[in-house]
Amino acid sequence: MTPIIKVSNLTKKFKDLVAVDDLSFTVQKGDVYGFLGQNGAGKSTTIRMLLTLIEPTQGTIEIFGLDLRTHRKEILRQVGAVIEKPDVYKYLTAYENLVLFLKISGAAKASKQKLMEQLDLVGLAERAHSKVKTFSQGMKQRLGVAIALSHDPQLIILDEPTNGLDPQGIADIRNLILMLSQKMNKTVVVSSHLLSEIELIANRLLIIDKGQKLVEGAAAELFDPAQTVIEVETLNNAQAIQLLEQSEWSAMLQPASANEIILKMDKKQIPSFHQSLVQMNIPVLSLQPRHSLEDYFLKVTTGKQHVEAFTN
Amino acid sequence: MLPLRLCVKTNNTKMKKILLLLLSIIIFQQAAFSQDAMGLINKVKSKLDKVNDYVAEGRMKTDVSFIKAPAGKVKVFYKKPNKFKLKRDGGISILPKGGVSVNMSNLLTGKDFVAIPSGDSKVGNIPVKVVKLLPTSENSDVVLTTLYIEEATSLIRKANTTTKENGTYEMEMIYGKFASFGLPDKVIFAFNTKDYKLPKGVTLDFDTNEPVADRMKNKKGRVEISYTNYIINKGVSDAEFR
Amino acid sequence: MWKLLQIELFKIFKRPRTYISFAAITALVGLIQMGLYIDGKSYVEFMLRDLSMSFEIEGNILNGYLVCYIILQLLLVHVPLLITLIAADLISGEANMGTLRLLLTKPVSRTEVIFAKFGAATIYTLLLLVWMAILALFVSMALFGTDDMLNMKSGYIVQMKSYDVFWRYACAFGFAALAMLTVAALGFFLSLFAENSIGPIVATMSIILVFTILSTLDIPFFNAIKPYLFTTHMIGWKGFFDVKVSEDNEAIIGSVQNLGKVLQAAGILVLHIVGLLIASVIVFKRKDVLS
Numbered sequence: 001m002t003p004i005i006k007v008s009n010l011t012k013k014f015k016d017l018v019a020v021d022d023l024s025f026t027v028q029k030g031d032v033y034g035f036l037g038q039n040g041a042g043k044s045t046t047i048r049m050l051l052t053l054i055e056p057t058q059g060t061i062e063i064f065g066l067d068l069r070t071h072r073k074e075i076l077r078q079v080g081a082v083i084e085k086p087d088v089y090k091y092l093t094a095y096e097n098l099v100l101f102l103k104i105s106g107a108a109k110a111s112k113q114k115l116m117e118q119l120d121l122v123g124l125a126e127r128a129h130s131k132v133k134t135f136s137q138g139m140k141q142r143l144g145v146a147i148a149l150s151h152d153p154q155l156i157i158l159d160e161p162t163n164g165l166d167p168q169g170i171a172d173i174r175n176l177i178l179m180l181s182q183k184m185n186k187t188v189v190v191s192s193h194l195l196s197e198i199e200l201i202a203n204r205l206l207i208i209d210k211g212q213k214l215v216e217g218a219a220a221e222l223f224d225p226a227q228t229v230i231e232v233e234t235l236n237n238a239q240a241i242q243l244l245e246q247s248e249w250s251a252m253l254q255p256a257s258a259n260e261i262i263l264k265m266d267k268k269q270i271p272s273f274h275q276s277l278v279q280m281n282i283p284v285l286s287l288q289p290r291h292s293l294e295d296y297f298l299k300v301t302t303g304k305q306h307v308e309a310f311t312n
Numbered sequence: 313m314l315p316l317r318l319c320v321k322t323n324n325t326k327m328k329k330i331l332l333l334l335l336s337i338i339i340f341q342q343a344a345f346s347q348d349a350m351g352l353i354n355k356v357k358s359k360l361d362k363v364n365d366y367v368a369e370g371r372m373k374t375d376v377s378f379i380k381a382p383a384g385k386v387k388v389f390y391k392k393p394n395k396f397k398l399k400r401d402g403g404i405s406i407l408p409k410g411g412v413s414v415n416m417s418n419l420l421t422g423k424d425f426v427a428i429p430s431g432d433s434k435v436g437n438i439p440v441k442v443v444k445l446l447p448t449s450e451n452s453d454v455v456l457t458t459l460y461i462e463e464a465t466s467l468i469r470k471a472n473t474t475t476k477e478n479g480t481y482e483m484e485m486i487y488g489k490f491a492s493f494g495l496p497d498k499v500i501f502a503f504n505t506k507d508y509k510l511p512k513g514v515t516l517d518f519d520t521n522e523p524v525a526d527r528m529k530n531k532k533g534r535v536e537i538s539y540t541n542y543i544i545n546k547g548v549s550d551a552e553f554r
Numbered sequence: 555m556w557k558l559l560q561i562e563l564f565k566i567f568k569r570p571r572t573y574i575s576f577a578a579i580t581a582l583v584g585l586i587q588m589g590l591y592i593d594g595k596s597y598v599e600f601m602l603r604d605l606s607m608s609f610e611i612e613g614n615i616l617n618g619y620l621v622c623y624i625i626l627q628l629l630l631v632h633v634p635l636l637i638t639l640i641a642a643d644l645i646s647g648e649a650n651m652g653t654l655r656l657l658l659t660k661p662v663s664r665t666e667v668i669f670a671k672f673g674a675a676t677i678y679t680l681l682l683l684v685w686m687a688i689l690a691l692f693v694s695m696a697l698f699g700t701d702d703m704l705n706m707k708s709g710y711i712v713q714m715k716s717y718d719v720f721w722r723y724a725c726a727f728g729f730a731a732l733a734m735l736t737v738a739a740l741g742f743f744l745s746l747f748a749e750n751s752i753g754p755i756v757a758t759m760s761i762i763l764v765f766t767i768l769s770t771l772d773i774p775f776f777n778a779i780k781p782y783l784f785t786t787h788m789i790g791w792k793g794f795f796d797v798k799v800s801e802d803n804e805a806i807i808g809s810v811q812n813l814g815k816v817l818q819a820a821g822i823l824v825l826h827i828v829g830l831l832i833a834s835v836i837v838f839k840r841k842d843v844l845s
Contacts, residue, residue: 014842051659053843074662081659087652091569099563104660147656363831375803378710380796382718382805403715404613406605478608508604508710 004029004155004187005050010059012045012211015183019045021211023059027189027204034183034202034219035191042211043191044084050189051081063155076105080153082161086144090133092307094124094143097132098150107151115150122146122176138169146178156180158190162197170197199223214255228289229254230270232261235283243280249273256273348382349429349443353451353459359494365391365548368539376533386537389552397553400474408503408533409478424449425457432496435460435469435484453477466531467494479504490542498538505533555666566640574677575636579629583689586625587697594698597624598817607769611704619703619719621734623795625690630730632793633682634737634762637726640678642741642754644671645838649749649845656707664839674833677736680731687727705795712796718807726791731773731815732823733788737762739830749845784826790819 002153005027012020020042027033048054050061052072061068063075069307088097098115110118121126122142132140135265141161148156158177162170169259178201180186193196198205207214207220237259241307244253254262270289277284366389372470373383384482387402398407429510445455453475467487473479481503488497566572590597594616602611607616648654657662703719714722738762744754765785768776780786793816798809810816 048655048843051655053655053658055840055842071661076659079659081656083655083659085652087656089565089568089653092565098570100564101656101660103561104657104662106661108700144656208591232804318610329575339756346834373804377803379713380710380799380803381713382715382797384715400613404611404615404704404713406711406713407610407612409608409610503608506604506608509708 001029003062004031004064004191005033006062006065007046008060008062009193010049010061011057012042012049012054019211019292020056023035023208023211023213025206025213025216027187029187030181030185031189031204032057032177032202033189034198034205034244035189035208036195036198036205037191037193037208039193040178043192043193043208044159046208046213047083049080051079051083052076068184071260073106077151078154079157080148080155081157082141082144082148082158083159084163086141086147088109088132088140088143088147088164091131093129093131094119094135094146095128097143097159098147102146102150102201105131105151109247110150118146118150119143121149137164138166141169141173143163145173154187156186156188158188160193162192162194174201177279189295204235224286226266227264228267228270230263230265230273231286231288232263232277233285233287234261237261237287237307240282243282246281249276333457348486349427349441350366352441352461352463352466353427353443353445355495356461356468359466359492363390363392363493364545365389366542367546368495368541368542368545368546370537372405373536373538374406374534376406376505378505381406388537388539391548391550391553395550395553398460399506399552407535408481408505410499424452438462438469440469455546465491467491481533490539490544493542493544495542495544496539498536501535503533503535555670558662558666558670559673563677566672566674566678568838571639571643572654575639575682578636578684579633579682580689582629582632582695583625583686586628587621587694590621590695594621605711606628614699615704616698617701618698618701619714619716619723620697621694622691622723623703623705625694626726626730626791629690630733630789631688631766633686633730633734635759636682636735637675637679638739638741638755638758638762640741640746641738642674642745642758643751644742644745646745646748646754647751649843650751652845653843655843655845658843662740664833664841668831668835668838672739672742672834675742679738683727683734687723691723701797702768704812707796713805714795714797715807718797722794722810725794729791729794729820734818734829736784736788736823736826736830739827739834743830743834743837746834746841755840784823786826787819787822790816790823793819 004283005025008024010020010023011018023042023046031193035043037067045054049056050063050068052068056166064078066075089100092100095115098119104227105239111167116125116128119128120284122145124139124142124146127139132143135143135243137147141164145158145161148158158173161173162178165173167248174197177188177190190198199219201264202219204217205219206216215222232240241253241261244250249263249265251262252265254264256262263273270287273276274287277287333534358540368388368390370386370388371383372386374381384403384405386405387399387401389395389397389399425445428444428446430444433440433442440462443459443461445457445459455474455476456472457474458472461467462469465487467485469485471483471485473483474481481501484500484502485496486498486500487495492498590741598616601605602615605611612618628657643656648657657667700716702716703714705714741754741758744757745751748754760786765783769780769783769786793812794810796811797805797807798811799805
């Protein structure tokens with residue numbers, strides 16, 4: 001089956017800064033594809049390249065099996081997006097904004113009733129004829145989603161859709177995404193810097209840092225207890241890594257920054273792994289299994305400097 | 313428009329008195345010849361006297377170095393003894409002060425002048441007698457008028473008038489169909505003009521560095537009226553002169 | 555494309571800012587008309603003071619045609635500000651609001667966006683000029699009547715027959731449209747580089763201000779660069795109010811003294827518009843939208 005999105009070796013440089021570095025991934029039809037990374041990791045740049053707002057320095061993007069460069073209009077007709085803050089024309093009403101963007105989307109003219117239904121879907125029917133400048137951040141966000149969905153696109157790209165929302169707003173967006181995926185069979189790409197949000201909705205995940213891919217895989221696998229992530233701290237990590245690389249455990253070693261030892265294994269293997277460490281004379285200080293991907297994500301992307309960002 | 317006035321006013325100058333004194337001596341000495349001049353002028357007058365009133369249509373052209381004006385239609389009304397009115401046929405008229413309203417009959421109306429014969433001359437190819445008219449009234453605006461009269465036809469071919477207020481101007485008359493009434497087909501007024509200049513800052517012209525065409529540098533202004541049609545002695549309402 | 559233009563116009567005319575320009579022009583024209591209506595005589599006397607020393611000038615000198623000329627002379631210098639307010643905001647304003655990125659993820663090409671936006675700016679400019687023509691010309695004609703028009707230039711006076719004026723205004727407004735579109739194109743081009751509208755508006759105004767001062771200053775050093783400043787050509791509309799004269803200095807009705815020069819100026823303005831528009835397309839197509 002043709003993937004909905006196929007990104008190959010995508011690179012974007014801003015002068016000396018490499019924002020996205022040789023990134024490749026695929027999104028399949030029906031996926032809720034979680035795109036994770038710290039602020040500044042390159043998520044937004046990647047998403048903007050998917051939406052033709054930024055031109056890649058290198059690499060190719062195929063959406064619906066078509067090259068984005070040569071089939072831009074065709075592709076974008078089937079894409080709906082909310083990029084960061086869902087900014088719309090503040091001097092227009094919610095309804096006017098919806099009509100305006102629907103027109104540009106090249107979709108068939110919708111009846112007033114249809115448009116009101118769409119506003120109702122995001123709970124804005126009552127405020128349809130109020131100017132957007134009177135809206136709260138959450139209402140604007142919901143209007144942004146309504147606009148992204150208005151032309152009934154196949155692919156929906158949401159860049160940090162819960163930014164600035166209260167818990168209720170976050171829950172609403174989450175439910176909406178699940179509904180789009182499960183009931184309407186849409187493909188959704190959703191980015192966030194919060195794993196806790198993605199965890200609950202995504203079936204596939206991509207984690208990037210400094211523009212590079214860290215992990216890509218099915219959520220079921222990444223969250224699977226049989227795929228427990230273990231962090232080992234020793235007196236001499238560099239030496240320990242050397243020894244582990246020559247051992248039976250080498251396949252389980254995960255790429256990490258220098259001097260960090262991370263392995264992925266079934267939880268049941270931990271005792272024998274522990275035994276091996278002793279046998280190899282590795283002086284272990286600590287051995288910590290991680291129960292969710294969040295710790296891993298936290299560890300690999302931030303090195304614990306931004307713990308406060310993950311406490312919610 | 314100020315018609316040339318030869319009537320009495322109170323305005324004295326020393327120069328004028330001396331001039332008058334000198335002139336009276338000359339006049340006295342050349343009394344006989346002066347009689348001739350008066351005769352010629354009376355002939356001209358009697359010719360003009362045949363006209364009680366007229367309405368004339370004409371085309372007026374202004375030629376002043378710093379004015380670009382299109383030619384326009386004018387209508388001229390005259391009624392004895394000295395009512396004269398030039399009306400433009402719509403549009404704006406820019407005319408030299410005093411000058412254009414002068415016509416021959418009001419030049420010669422009244423008897424408050426002395427005629428001095430000043431020999432023979434030519435206007436174009438036409439031999440003329442030169443007669444100088446000096447107003448006797450001390451406060452007339454006109455200082456001196458020189459007439460160039462063709463004796464054979466009793467037509468004034470040219471007149472030079474010097475005024476106190478409006479400088480000197482020259483009138484040249486070209487006669488045609490209405491010569492028998494002493495009415496010209498074409499009158500050309502020539503007069504001196506002062507400079508015209510507006511500060512550039514006021515106007516912000518598009519083409520400020522454009523040099524003024526050579527012919528426009530000529531300081532002498534001209535107004536030319538070509539009459540196409542006279543309606544003579546058919547009565548003119550006084551209302552026209554208001 | 556047509557749809558996009560409609561949308562852009564819809565956006566322009568939904569904003570209160572747009573109507574400020576129309577209100578400003580109404581107020582300014584009204585003020586000038588009121589002033590001239592009350593005290594126009596002394597204004598005319600001032601303009602004609604040199605001439606009336608040796609000439610009698612008769613007729614309705616301060617007629618609608620002259621009043622319109624006075625208004626245009628005073629106002630056309632300031633209209634660029636009103637044009638800039640809209641044009642320099644077209645891209646930067648949307649970048650600032652954040653709507654640009656949403657707009658550009660829609661299936662429309664960036665070239666189309668440029669043309670639709672500039673098209674909308676053009677229509678706005680033309681409507682502003684039409685409104686100005688209605689007020690400055692037609693209302694003045696109704697208030698002050700019509701007669702021959704006297705154009706008092708710095709070196710000479712041009713008299714145009716009343717029936718020889720109207721077409722000149724039609725041409726003058728056409729020319730003014732080119733001049734204002736040049737301003738719009740400049741503001742539009744600069745709006746590509748900023749993410750707030752103040753920057754490009756101020757930049758556009760500054761360029762026009764500096765160029766206009768250089769164009770107006772009569773200093774030999776600056777005279778050399780004048781032909782290269784578009785502002786020098788922006789007052790070309792005045793060229794329609796000068797006539798040719800015949801050999802004996804009679805104004806030729808229906809003629810224009812420096813038609814070649816006026817057309818050349820118009821050509822230069824058109825080149826500016828086209829150049830700036832092409833530059834806008836090139837820049838915009840390459841632009842990474844980061845706002």
